[in-house]
Amino acid sequence: MGGASSSEQTAETETPAFFTQEELSKLKSNFETGGVEKVKPLIEKKVTELDNTELNIAVTGETGTGKSTFINAMRGLRSTDPGAAEVGTTETTMEPSGYPHPILPNVRYWDLPGIGTTRFPAGKYLTEMKFKRYDFFIIISAFRFRESDAKLAKEIKRLGKDFYFVRSKVDVDLDSMRKEYKVINEEEELGKIRSDCIRKLREAGFLDPTVFLISSFEQDRFDFNRLNEGLEGDLNNVKKRIFVLALPNLSVEIVQKKNVILKKHIWMFATLSGGLGAVPVPGVSLACDICIVIGAIVHFRKCLGLDDASLQRLAERAGKPVEDLKAEIKAPLLGEITPDVIVRLGWGAAVVTVSAMEFALDFVPVIGSIFGAGSSFLMTYKLLSAALKDLTESATRVVKVAFASD
Structure with missing residues (x-):
């Protein structure tokens, strides 16, 4: 439940x-020994992984704590x-129920039955819930953390997994206090x-x-962002990536984090699309696998979050x-992406004069030295960089309008 060491952080910044x-x-x-064509299978394997x-x-806790709402x-x-x-x-979960993310189905939240119920006593809970399946546990309480919560946390810790204590429904608590006292000091309460x-x-x-x-209904208040940052910080590099990409766009900061992660994927897409067999996109001086x-x-x-379902x-x-x-999304990013769209947005035309030397300066040195001279790789890399820039700017504007943030 801690952050990466300084050496680990340095390694992440120096390698793709x-x-x-x-x-x-x-x-x-x-x-x-074999050029781009020999490298492509390695990249394809990594992308598949x-x-x-x-x-x-795993999300667990006693009945009525708001597990499903949190998920x-x-x-x-x-x-x-x-x-x-x-x-x-009432207890609606009688066995572990997995709920995939609507965009990234490999991210799955598990709603576990309340611990300490007659059917699932604390002593047998982790065995019944298939403990090894989960990367970490979130233990939710809507009132006070009880003995059963503490027993579960100790067993999770003993077995080497991370867990987080979450006190839910604090908005309900504050509203109840206001009804009784009219005026309260929210920070003090x-x-x-x-x-x-x-x-x-x-x-x-x-x-x-x-x-x-x-509060699962007011994620911009209280500790919701702090919780997400804690979860993110304790995951390894690959799982951190998919956790952040799966977060709903509730702030400009989340959008920017997603942008940083997606940038790190561009060189792999560029490798796959560049090389032998690449053909020019009509209207763009660029050879790639369209x-x-x-x-x-x-x-x-x-x-x-710029697809129709996410926007809705x-x-x-x-x-x-x-x-x-x-209205905040740059046209024509909302519709079908075609070669014509790429031409209209100028992504291809904007990069045809970029030199390999300029490319090497803003790319990871290890890989830049390998691929820097490949024109089709270079063009595809710059095209996708331009596309991601426009999409990120649009997503930022959308979040600002949605939550009226500066």
């Missing part, structure tokens, strides 16, 4: 995302949306709730527990007309 030094050495060796990487997040919130869904976890005032949770956990044997206070280029752009658009969900969550959000 998700490759080990051994894999990079093999890439270079294969390129030197990334696409197939699973992230399984829906993390997936950018409301309880009435297709595929949403069932929400109720939240401090009391946090202190009470920490005191109970210390009594249960946790020396320095961290508790996140959240199917791969268009597929990459569509992928970027979905991850940045965001509009409903923010209480804004979806037309207002779509």
